[in-house]
Amino acid sequence: MAQNWTTSDLALALALPPGRRPGEQLQTALRDAVRQGVLDDGDALPSTRELAAALGVARGTVVHVYEQLGAEGYLVARPGGRTRVSSRAVPPGGTPPSPPAAAPAGADLRPGISDLRRFPADDWAWAYARAARGAGSHDLDYGDGLGHPAAREAIAGHLRRIRAASTDADHVVLCQGFAQGFALVLPALAARGARVLAVEDPGDRGVDAAAAAAGMELAPIPVDAHGIRTDLLDRAGAHAVLVTPAHQSPTGVVLSASRRVELVEWAGRSGGWIIEDDYDSEFRYDRQPIGAVQGLAPDRVVLIGSASKTHAPGVRVAWMAIPGELIDDVAARRIAADRGGPVIDQLAFAALLQSGRHDRHVRTMRGVYSARRAVVLQTLDRISPGLTLTGLVAGFHGVLRLPSGVREEGVVAAATDASLRIAGLAAFTRHRRDLPPALVLGFGNIDDEAVVEAILRLGDVIAAATPRR
Template sequence: MRTSSGAGELLVELNRDSGVPLHQQLESGIRTRIRAGLLRAETVMPSTRALAQNLGLSRGVVVEAYQQLVAEGYLVSRAGGKTQVADIAVVEPTIAAPAASGPPRIDFRYSRPDVSEFPRAAWLRSVRRVLNETPYRSLAYIDGRGTIELRTALSDYLNRVRGTAARPENMLICNGFAQGSRLLLQVLAAQGRTRLAVEDPSDNDLRDVAQAAGLEVVGVPMLETGIDVAALEQSGADVVLVTAAHQFPTGAVASAETRAALVAWATARDGLVIEDDYDAEYRYDREPIGAMQGLAPDRVAYAGTASKTLAPGLRLGWLILPSWLVEPMAQAKLMDDRGSPVFDQLAFADFVARGEFDRHLRRMRPRYRILRDTLVDRLAARIPELEPVGVSAGLHVMTWLPPDLGEDALREAALQRGLGVYGLAPYWVAGDGPAGLVFGYGSLRRKEVVEGIDLLADAIATIRG
C-alpha cells in the first residue's frame, strides 16, 4: 500500500551552527528514520521544492541529499518525479517472539458471543443515516447521560421487551457494564454506602472495583430460587448486586418470591439493588422473565450492555437509575470521559429504533440454541457425570465436578490437548466452594463443541487412568 508523508512536511532536526553541511544533516536524519522503520517502504517523500520551503533550505541542498540517499539505496525515484522509500532500506523494529504455548485451539471461555455474525449491513445503514442526517449541534459536548436519541430508543425497547419502567431522563449511556458499574459504586461510596453484597458464586471482576471504591464486599449464598435474602438481611450490606434473570455462573433464576423479598429488603434497609441483566435476551426453554427494575424503579438500578448481544468491542452499555442517582451519575460520567462517542450512540439508536436489534436477536437465538443443545447432548453421551445446570438461557452452562476431579489438573490436561476449560474457583467469594466448570459456547461452531467435549473426555480418562 502506498502511503504519503504529507505535501511538504518531514520532521528532521537541523543544527545550522554545528559546522556539518546541511545536506549531510538532512541525509543523516532521513537515513536514521528509514533504518528505524519510522519511514516505511513505499512512503512517498515530499518534493524537493516543498521540503526545501518547509525546512528553510535552498532546493539544491534537498536535491543533493535525495541524490545521495538514492545512490545508497535508501530512496528510489519513481515515474512522475516521485521519490519513495525503497523496500530494501527498511529495517523493521524488533518484535518479541510469541510464547511457545499459544491459545487453545478450542476455547470454552465464557463471555464470548459470535462476533462473526455482527450485522454489518444493517449497522452500516444506520451509520450512513446518522452521518447524513445528524445536525452539527449534536457533535458538541453532550449531556452526561448520553444522547436523548439513544436513551429514548433504549427505554422504549427495554420497557417493551424486559418489562422495565425506564424513562429517557433516568437513563445513562456508558462504555459497557465495566464503566457503568465502576462509576455507580464510586458514587454510592461517596454517598456513604459501605458494604456491597454479591451472589456467591459470582463474576469476580466487580469485587476489586468495589474494594477500590472503598466498599467492603461480602458473599451471599445462592439457592435454586436465587440469592438467599435471609442471609442478605444478616450480612449488613446496604447494596446488593444480583443477576436475577440468569445467575452467573449457576444459571439460577430468581423466583417471584425472591424478587419481592429483595425489593422489601431494599425498602426496609434504604438499600439499593443493582440488577445486571447481562444476557437475558437469550432464552430457550422458558418464557421470558421481566426485569426487577419494573417492580421498584426507585430501589433498583438496572444495567444492560450490547456486549453479549452485538459485540463487546462496541463498548455500549446503559443504566436505568433511580431518580436520586441520575444527577450524581451524570456528573461522574462527565468527569470520567466527557461522554461516550456521539456517532456510536446515534448509530445504535437508529439500529434499535428501526427494529434491527430485534431482528438480530431473533436470528441469533436459534443458532445459540443449537450450540447449547449440542453441548448438553455431547456431555450426556461422553461425560454423563458432568450434568449441566442453568441451561435454559444465556451463552454458557455450568457443571459440578465429581470428587476425584480437580479443576487445576483438569484444566492442565485439557490445555495439553489444545482445549481451554475454566473452573469455578475464581467465582467463589471466599475461594473455597465446590469444584465445577463453566462452558461458554457462544463463539464456537458445532463441530468444535463436539470435538472439545471429546478432548475433555480423553483428558478425564487420562487423569483417572
C-alpha cells in the first residue's frame, strides 16, 4: 500500500554510498530504494526543500535528482501534488527497469549544448497532445515545403516580437535544424551567381561541407572585438556571408552597431546575401536580446533560428525568415530533400509559442545559465585570478585564454585524459595563426555542482601544463 514518507523516515531509509558527490549519492540511493522495494509503487516523497534540509544538501541538488529520476521513469511529479514513485518503476514480478543508456563519460564542457536535464518534457507532452488532437486529416498530408501555415504564423509573430525581425508567415520556411536550412539556402544562392561565401574566422567549421557541396569557395574573414571585419568583404570578393551577430561563435563578441550598418550597406551595394545564424540570441544577460540584422534588410538577409539551444538539439524544429525572391526555390529544394517537414512537431512548437510556455522556459533557463556563469567565474577566480573567461554577455559558453607558454593542444589532450569533454579555440579557426591559445568553455550541459568539480579539475590540468618560471 502506498504511503506518505516523512522526511526523517526517508533520510534514515536511504543508504547514501560514500565517496561521491551528494547529487550522485542521493540519486543512487533513491534508485536502489525503488528497485529493492524500500519505496513502493505510489509512495509519496518529501518535498525537495524538506529532504534537502534533512540531508544537509542544496535544494537544487534534490530538485535535479527528482527531475533525473522522473526522466528515467522511477518518479512522477504532478503539478500541485507530491512527487511519487512511478507505478511503472518496478513491473509485476519485481524485475527492475533497464538502466538508462549510459551517457558519454566525462564532465561536459563542450560549447553549444544546452542543459538537457532541464528539457521541459511536460510542456512538450502537453503540446504534442494538443497538436495531435487539433490536427485535421488535411494537415497530415505531404506539405508544400514551406511548413504548416499555423506554425509559420506563430513563428513569424515570435520573430517580430522577440527578434525585431521584419517578416510574416509568407516569408517563413520551416526546416529541421540550422544545418538543413543552411544546406537548402546555399544552392539557391549559388543558382543566383553566388560563388564565394565569407565566413567568420574563428567560426563554425561545421558549415564547410555544405559550402563545398553547393560549389562555393570559402573566404575566411577575421573577427575582432567588434565582430566580423566587414571592411574586408569586398576585398574577399564575397557574394554571401555567414554571420553570428548576436553572440559570435565562438568568441562571444557582439557585432557592433557600426559593423551592422556596414554589413547591410555591403549587401545593398554589392547585391550580396547575408545568412544570419541566430543560434542563442535569447540568452542575453546584460540587456534585452539585440534585434536581428534581418530587421534592417529583410530583402538581403536569410535569418535562421532553431529550438536546439532553447530546448534541446533533439528537437528538430527550425525556421528561416527568407527574402521573397528565394521562397519558391528553397521550398522546392525542401520537397526534393524530404517531402516536407514533420507537421505535428511544427504544430507542437507553435502551441508552446502561443501558450507562453516557450517564453517561460527561456526565462527560466536564462536565470539558470546566468547563475551557472557566476559559479564558473567564482571557481576560476579561486583557481587563479589570472584565468579570465570572455564572451559572456549571452549564451552558455565563453573563451578561456590560457597562460603564457601553455600549449593549447596539450591542455585539450590532458583534459580528455582527465575525463573532461572540452574544445580548443584552434578547432574553430581556418587561416588564423595570430590567436592566443585558448579553450572554448561551455557550461550549458552540466549542473552547478558538477561544473565546480570540472573547473577545479581543469585548473589542475592547466597548472600542470604551465611552465615554471
